[in-house]
Amino acid sequence: MNATKNNAILVADLGYGDAGKGSIVDYLTRTMEAHTVVRYNGGAQAAHNVITPDGRHHTFAQFGSGTFIPGTRTHLSRFMMVHPLAMLAEERHLRSLGISDAFNRVSMDRAALVTTPFQQSANRLREMARGDGRHGSCGMGVGETMSDWLSYGSQVPFVGDLRDRATLLKKLTFLRDAKIAQLEDQLKNLSNNEFAREDLNVLYDPRILETTADIYKYFSELVSVVEPDYLGELLKRPGTTIFEGAQGALLDEWYGFYPYNTWSTLTFRNAETLLLENDFAGELFKLGLVRAYATRHGAGPFVTEDQDLTAQVPDYHNQNNDWQREFRVGYLDFVALRYALAVTGKIDGLAITNLDRLDAISEWRTCDLYEYIGQAVNVAEYFDLLGSSIRKIKVPADPTNLTRQEELTKALFDMQPIYANCKKDKRAYIELISQTLNVPVAITSAGPKALEKESHVSLRAQNPVLSIPAI
Amino acid sequence: MGSGRWSTNVYDEHNHVKAAAGKSVFDYSDVMHKSGRSTWRVHKSLDPSRGKVRESRDSDEHPESTAIAVMFDVTGSMGGIPVTLQRKLPELLGLLLRKGYVPDPQILFGAIGDATCDRVPLQVGEFESDNRMDENLENIFLEGGGGGQQTESYELAMYYIARHTDIDCWNKRGHKGYLFIIGDEMAYPAVKRHEVRNVIGDGAERDILTPEILRELQQRYHVFYILPQGASNGRDPKILGFWRKLLGQNVLELEDPEAVCETIALTIGMMEGTIDLYAGADDLREIGTTDSTLKVVTMALANIPVSMTKAKTISGVLPGLD
Numbered sequence: 001m002n003a004t005k006n007n008a009i010l011v012a013d014l015g016y017g018d019a020g021k022g023s024i025v026d027y028l029t030r031t032m033e034a035h036t037v038v039r040y041n042g043g044a045q046a047a048h049n050v051i052t053p054d055g056r057h058h059t060f061a062q063f064g065s066g067t068f069i070p071g072t073r074t075h076l077s078r079f080m081m082v083h084p085l086a087m088l089a090e091e092r093h094l095r096s097l098g099i100s101d102a103f104n105r106v107s108m109d110r111a112a113l114v115t116t117p118f119q120q121s122a123n124r125l126r127e128m129a130r131g132d133g134r135h136g137s138c139g140m141g142v143g144e145t146m147s148d149w150l151s152y153g154s155q156v157p158f159v160g161d162l163r164d165r166a167t168l169l170k171k172l173t174f175l176r177d178a179k180i181a182q183l184e185d186q187l188k189n190l191s192n193n194e195f196a197r198e199d200l201n202v203l204y205d206p207r208i209l210e211t212t213a214d215i216y217k218y219f220s221e222l223v224s225v226v227e228p229d230y231l232g233e234l235l236k237r238p239g240t241t242i243f244e245g246a247q248g249a250l251l252d253e254w255y256g257f258y259p260y261n262t263w264s265t266l267t268f269r270n271a272e273t274l275l276l277e278n279d280f281a282g283e284l285f286k287l288g289l290v291r292a293y294a295t296r297h298g299a300g301p302f303v304t305e306d307q308d309l310t311a312q313v314p315d316y317h318n319q320n321n322d323w324q325r326e327f328r329v330g331y332l333d334f335v336a337l338r339y340a341l342a343v344t345g346k347i348d349g350l351a352i353t354n355l356d357r358l359d360a361i362s363e364w365r366t367c368d369l370y371e372y373i374g375q376a377v378n379v380a381e382y383f384d385l386l387g388s389s390i391r392k393i394k395v396p397a398d399p400t401n402l403t404r405q406e407e408l409t410k411a412l413f414d415m416q417p418i419y420a421n422c423k424k425d426k427r428a429y430i431e432l433i434s435q436t437l438n439v440p441v442a443i444t445s446a447g448p449k450a451l452e453k454e455s456h457v458s459l460r461a462q463n464p465v466l467s468i469p470a471i
Numbered sequence: 472m473g474s475g476r477w478s479t480n481v482y483d484e485h486n487h488v489k490a491a492a493g494k495s496v497f498d499y500s501d502v503m504h505k506s507g508r509s510t511w512r513v514h515k516s517l518d519p520s521r522g523k524v525r526e527s528r529d530s531d532e533h534p535e536s537t538a539i540a541v542m543f544d545v546t547g548s549m550g551g552i553p554v555t556l557q558r559k560l561p562e563l564l565g566l567l568l569r570k571g572y573v574p575d576p577q578i579l580f581g582a583i584g585d586a587t588c589d590r591v592p593l594q595v596g597e598f599e600s601d602n603r604m605d606e607n608l609e610n611i612f613l614e615g616g617g618g619g620q621q622t623e624s625y626e627l628a629m630y631y632i633a634r635h636t637d638i639d640c641w642n643k644r645g646h647k648g649y650l651f652i653i654g655d656e657m658a659y660p661a662v663k664r665h666e667v668r669n670v671i672g673d674g675a676e677r678d679i680l681t682p683e684i685l686r687e688l689q690q691r692y693h694v695f696y697i698l699p700q701g702a703s704n705g706r707d708p709k710i711l712g713f714w715r716k717l718l719g720q721n722v723l724e725l726e727d728p729e730a731v732c733e734t735i736a737l738t739i740g741m742m743e744g745t746i747d748l749y750a751g752a753d754d755l756r757e758i759g760t761t762d763s764t765l766k767v768v769t770m771a772l773a774n775i776p777v778s779m780t781k782a783k784t785i786s787g788v789l790p791g792l793d
Contacts, residue, residue: 047476059476088487089479117481140478165602166533166568173569202481206758210565211485217602218488 006282008241009034010271011289011351013248014340016296018315019289020353020445022048022065025244027443027450028287029066034240036073037064038231040271041264042246043081043115043142051448056097062087063102064244067094075234076108079270081145082159083115084219103222107234110160110225116172117212119144121199122179128196129186146253146263148175162220168213179203232278243271249340254399257409260300267344287442288347290337290433291354293361294330301412304330304367313360331419332366334436339393341437349442352433355426356446364424366432367417374414382408389418508590514610517581517594519631520672525579527598527638527648533575538598538638538648539567540692541735542581542628546589546617548655548703553582553613555728556653561605563732570754572740578604579636582611583654586624586666589616593627593670598638617656621704625658626681627666633688635671641691649742650692651735653728655702657713685717693742695721697735697771699728720774726767733760733768741775748772 009028013019025037025048039046039062048060052068060067062083064074076082094102119141127139148156157171180187180203187203190196202208235241245266250256252266268286275284293309296302309329341347358364370390372379379385382404384392396404422429434441445453515521527538541560545553560580567576577598586592591614596607617623632650640646662679688694696714704710705724714722725734737751746754752769760768 085484086477090477166600169565
């Protein structure tokens with residue numbers, strides 16, 4: 001599948017994240033010989049796991065998941081939030097795995113936002129002050145970065161500021177002071193909290209400002225900071241560009257289930273905007289990722305969650321995050337997936353991952369309908385009904401209406417899944433997913449490594465033909 | 472999928488960065504000291520004979536520049552203080568910006584030795600508004616020279632700033648710049664013609680008396696002398712008397728050189744009228760300055776009379792003085 005013309009593959013997760021974007025992007029980079037992986041949303045909180053054929057494991061957060069393949073570049077678009085400190089730490093790990101030129105292969109748009117230590121610490125302090133009602137945040141300051149930008153506009157730091165010490169110091173000082181002001185109430189209660197000490201220190205140690213500016217300057221010299229039109233040139237190169245999405249459509253800033261969502265656009269929209277802006281004229285393939293079963297980590301609605309499954313299929317990679325708490329597992333949820341597809345728009349193919357993990361599940365079932373068992377919400381307003389059952393979540397006419405989304409979330413907490421049992425046959429299971437969602441299956445994955453994946457369609461065709469080999 | 476897998480902290484990253492850069496702050500000095508005295512010379516970026524003037528200019532980015540020159544004595548009598556200054560002074564810009572004491576500070580760093588006997592008696596950087604000033608600072612050669620006669624060539628530095636700087640804050644707005652000299656000895660009585668020629672490259676017609684060059688300098692600059700108490704002559708009344716006679720209240724006795732940036736920043740804030748000493752002390756406390764540093768700063772500045780600054784009043788009880 002060596003490409004001569006230019007083409008782009010857009011990758012997005014149709015769930016709450018965790019569908020295996022890392023391993024799919026790594027696989028696509030290898031099979032398509034992609035020259036560049038573009039990040040089009042999210043920030044340092046991404047955790048895209050890749051295990052190479054020789055067993056090296058890396059969790060990609062800000063480097064594109066194609067970085068294991070020599071020469072593959074990463075471009076961080078203006079929709080990405082860049083966290084220089086975390087990226088330095090990530091690069092050290094890549095170096096320890098024998099990749100010594102990772103930074104040489106990175107370009108970043110000067111208009112991308114920068115996530116600072118102040119936002120990271122503010123994120124964590126807020127979570128600590130919140131106690132039990134946590135929002136499943138990763139504690140990297142991504143939401144803070146976005147909300148600060150919305151509140152303060154050009155007063156916050158951008159990648160283009162990293163080299164200008166005076167501007168940077170001004171902006172860092174402004175942000176630090178803004179955080180202290182925002183957190184006034186929380187700070188009072190946290191002053192004696194042992195766990196808060198390190199993050200409090202970030203806000204109050206006067207040396208942090210200059211030190212951060214020093215680190216940023218050093219960082220800015222390691223990577224290429226580019227003008228916005230750079231991406232256009234990149235996209236014109238013959239061969240494949242992969243747009244690697246973060247998190248999942250059900251966590252989208254507008255369409256996700258507020259307040260258990262993120263501050264980032266997690267549909268294809270940002271990627272499409274970038275392609276449109278640059279008059280992209282190559283072939284386009286939109287790939288939606290689905291795990292063979294449902295997962296979610298952290299708090300928030302999860303209708304098909306199942307305690308037994310959580311015990312049966314613990315995750316390979318997701319156990320140790322203090323900031324997000326538990327990893328939750330449940331049955332495949334077509335109601336939620338239909339909604340995800342409705343908000344992402346038409347896709348060209350599905351990648352179904354973690355098929356090997358189905359072996360651990362004693363009974364295979366999928367959820368096609370919900371039953372509302374609450375009282376408070378008028379369900380007809382938020383859902384398409386089938387008799388008295390719920391078949392689909394309505395896409396909001398005005399996605400910026402968070403009060404509405406919050407009502408929807410409330411309703412989702414009072415839903416009971418209606419399950420249909422299915423045969424323990426992977427081929428039939430894959431076919432069921434494809435038919436129910438009316439999308440062809442492009443890739444199946446039965447393990448974290450590239451060799452454990454299979455393509456079923458040409459990823460360069462607009463209308464791929466489905467062919468499912470025996471598994 | 473989301474996580475904080477690569478979460479790290481500023482302190483650790485800074486250590487990595489320093490290790491990766493593989494150098495200490497005292498690079499140029501280290502290299503020089505390893506070679507013989509005959510090869511010692513000023514770093515080309517700090518050579519006073521290079522270029523005609525040091526310019527502090529307004530720009531789109533920095534529309535209201537304020538020229539601030541900080542020059543410190545690097546002779547042996549200062550002991551370890553120049554090392555401390557070289558380490559601490561990079562914080563000055565941040566301190567000024569953070570509280571907005573002065574709109575667009577442009578800082579020049581320089582060093583003063585003894586022109587009668589030193590290889591490198593005068594080093595002058597450029598007015599910078601970003602981290603290039605740190606590079607100037609790093610390139611300062613800590614010669615550690617000077618003689619035992621309690622005089623160093625401060626007057627030569629004054630001559631340089633008076634005659635070889637061009638500052639927009641004065642040119643365009645009639646707003647004086649700042650010169651802070653940090654040292655522990657007296658100036659020579661006059662700027663000597665042959666030293667001006669040898670060190671700076673000017674063909675001067677005659678020697679210029681030190682009070683005379685100071686008057687010329689003070690037309691465009693507020694001039695302060697900071698006397699660190701820990702220096703060899705830090706508590707010598709003769710030295711203090713010498714500078715008091717020349718500069719009056721503009722002599723600051725500094726208990727601890729670690730507090731040099733805070734002292735300079737507050738002085739500027741008070742002179743600009745953005746704060747009084749009390750508010751400045753509050754600012755310092757707010758950014759985490761320790762009580763002992765605060766005490767040092769307020770004691771150093773307590774003598775600056777309100778009438779001289781644009782500050783309205785000094786109110787409340789000052790820390791360390793109550």
